[in-house]
Amino acid sequence: MNLLERVVAIGRRRSPWVCRLNAGSCNGCDIEITPLLSPRYDAEQVGVQLHGTPKHADIVLISGTLTLRSRRAILDLYAQVPAPKAVVALGSCPASGNVFADSPLVLGESLDTVVPVDVWVPGCPPRPQAILDGILRAARLLEEGATRSQQGESVS
């Protein structure tokens, strides 16, 4: 990594831009993202910004269980995020389907079978501090060139 790439990598770690996707969540995880932007947790103080478009994002936050309809949306969104990128999965649902696992509309697969997940944030729902920690861990992986997409892993 040359000096310019190093400076860019540090800048990305210190100011990660985040977009989010609800893949089939009960909204419990998503509601915990909102306090991150409040003065109490103040994610912007550590450089984290939430953005509406994946084309400006470094990190994708995905909540909810994988459904028949959301699989395509996840792949579309992931494709729009420019490299390098990281994926953070929020809560128990992306890992296991959680309480929705037996629904006929739920695929019953881990999010990891669709996109390469870099950080799992456990909980139902996870606390805002845990979500912020997950974002910052993903930002650190990005700086180190250690996200799964940076290691050459592709989507399904």
Ligand code: SF4
């Ligand atoms: S992990 Fe819990 S709070 Fe989050 S979407 Fe699933 S059921 Fe809802």
